[in-house]
Amino acid sequence: MKLCVVGSGYVGLVTAACMAEVGHHVIGIDIDASKVALLNAGGIPIYEPGLDDLVSKNKSRLSFTTDYAACADADAVFIAVGTPPDEDGSADLQYVIAAARSAASYMPDGCLVIVKSTVPVGTTDAVADEVKQVMAKRGVSAHVAFNPEFLREGNAVGDFLKPDRIIIGVEDDATEAALRRMYAAFNRNRDRMIVMDRRSAELSKYAANCMLATRISFMNDLSRLCDVVGGDIESVRRGIGSDERIGPHFLYAGIGYGGSCFPKDVQALLATGEQYDVDLPMVSAAWQANKTQRQWFIQRLMDAVKSQGAKKVAIWGLAFKPGTDDMREAPSIDVVNALLDAGVQVVACDPAATASAQEIWGNRIAYENEPNAVCNDADILVVLTEWLMFREPDWSDIANRMAGSYIFDARNLYVKEELQSYGLSCVNIGRGKSI
Ligand SMILES: NC(=O)c1ccc[n+]([C@@H]2O[C@H](COP(=O)([O-])OP(=O)(O)OC[C@H]3O[C@@H](n4cnc5c(N)ncnc54)[C@H](O)[C@@H]3O)[C@@H](O)[C@H]2O)c1
CATH class of the missing domain: 3.40.50.720 (NAD(P)-binding Rossmann-like Domain)
Known part of the structure; x- marks a missing residue:
């Protein structure tokens, strides 16, 4: 599948590299131009054991850009940007919403948006509304899912490649089927997918x-x-x-x-x-x-x-x-x-x-x-x-x-x-x- 992963931090970069490792074609999108340049030059912006090898090994299927136009022929777009605490402790959702809006300007009809950032209850519904509004102007629409990430820093690559469970939050069977296809390589010897x-x-x-x-x-x-x-x-x-x-x-x-x-x-x-x-x-x-x-x-x-x-x-x-x-x-x-x-x-x-x-x-x-x-x-x-x-x-x-x-x-x-x-x-x- 052709995937875009928005956000190339601890979660986004690991997601992008592991998805490329199992054969998907992945473009990582980040607003931080220096991070993107470093990644395209073969550098890694964070310390995470095994990640540098995985990124360099998969470079034929993995690249990075600041340009959301990369979403134009994506089958699915992950959103893995930060959700830092706001002044009152609530999650600051501005990056998630901005990423969804930017991706929606380019995504093709039927594309799947997968929120991977940790977000408060109801946020994926808000993302779905945002995406719907932006895409409706072009007469197209998308499916929207929530797929929390459970990797532990320090063991992120192993956790992603061999997850205990893959939770997907979906509202229709077609979205579940698309996610099952995308995660098939991580889900072979037993069904780790928990659908809700x-x-x-x-x-x-x-x-x-x-x-x-x-x-x-x-x-x-x-x-x-x-x-x-x-x-x-x-x-x-x-x-x-x-x-x-x-x-x-x-x-x-x-x-x-x-x-x-x-x-x-x-x-x-x-x-x-x-x-x-x-x-x-x-x-x-x-x-x-x-x-x-x-x-x-x-x-x-x-x-x-x-x-x-x-x-x-x-x-x-x-x-x-x-x-x-x-x-x-x-x-x-x-x-x-x-x-x-x-x-x-x-x-x-x-x-x-x-x-x-x-x-x-x-x-x-x-x-x-x-x-x-x-x-x-x-x-x-x-x-x-x-x-x-x-x-x-x-x-x-x-x-x-x-x-x-x-x-x-x-x-x-x-x-x-x-x-x-x-x-x-x-x-x-x-x-x-x-x-
Ligand atoms: N770090 C973990 O161990 C971990 C584990 C599970 C879940 N999570 C969740 O995953 C999410 C991401 O966490 P992280 O630790 O990877 O964050 P991070 O800060 O390491 O990375 C976020 C990246 O998103 C980029 N970004 C921000 N706004 C953007 C935009 N509009 N478009 C494109 N790129 C944008 C930033 O430049 C940065 O590179 C958070 O919601 C976090 O709670 C983190």
Whole structure:
């Protein structure tokens, strides 16, 4: 099939490359001319494992443009542009609507529009109205579907090529048939397609992210209790994760979720509840608990900065999670800003996110490629992202390099007793009171 994918970000670029990989002819459309030029020159604007190989391998079927005229002979057009939070937390839909309008000016009769951006309930209906209005002027029409994306940054290519499920929100059989044809290569050994109406599909995406955010927030609440009463959140996690009804995933306590999806989607679902005057106390608690957890960690860190008279703090990990350079809503932003506000010198190491961090702080913090080097003369080391390179540190070398002895482990990677043998004090999450 001939496909256009509007938006060449984390979702659009992965969608375009994976659709080309299975034989579709794909044109990626983005308004960012420098991104398009980079992609056409063989570069990749984001860090996502395996994506560069996939894009270069499929370049005979994959190209990029800023020109919506590419939609003129498309069988289907994906919309995968951003839906960032507006000032009141609701999803800002201006990019989705603008993309739909631009594509509709060129799309041929019978074309399929597939909204892949995460959008509040009713948005795909609004896109359908917009598309209908624009296309009616040319005496043509289109089908409109919603197809949420569930890829995880850091594992996006694998998730797209081998999805757990493919949810499609459609209003007619012809649209379902077209989507089944398009996704056939991803759907061979069992039927992963779950077909529903567009509104249920839109809600399913928010429900999935808010459920996962709620699990994390629940464990974070318990971790603070563990710290006071002396329990170990890791034991509690293993204890409850073995219950089949609960399962082991998304039960890790930490510094609170960040990233481009959970914070904005939790806020957007709350905004939808407000818009329709429906109270969503669980979702609201998942949001409040996340803020509490983040602040609780930062408060402990700042208390240590004060008590130790810390002048220099080393940071391991800036990306919101391993495997990505994405720093949207990363916990590191709040942590580093609190340190800078207190006049502390910050030196950071992240294997992928240095360029993203430079866009935020420029030279207000220093960057190192080598994890142990950031520890030189540091009073405190804070570990914020569980990249593999931070899993088995040489504590003897680190203890020698550091001026102080505090290790703030926001991901529960380390064993307190082991660090003690090197003269280091480990502060982690919910593993008994440390300071
Ligand atoms: N990032 C994820 O892990 C993830 C996972 C599932 C769903 N989503 C959802 O997918 C959507 C896209 O997310 P993302 O992380 O890929 O965003 P992104 O910011 O990485 O990419 C968006 C791209 O769209 C382009 N764009 C904006 N307006 C445009 C227009 N009118 N025409 C053409 N291009 C335009 C931007 O230049 C940018 O390259 C969001 O709704 C997000 O919630 C994201």
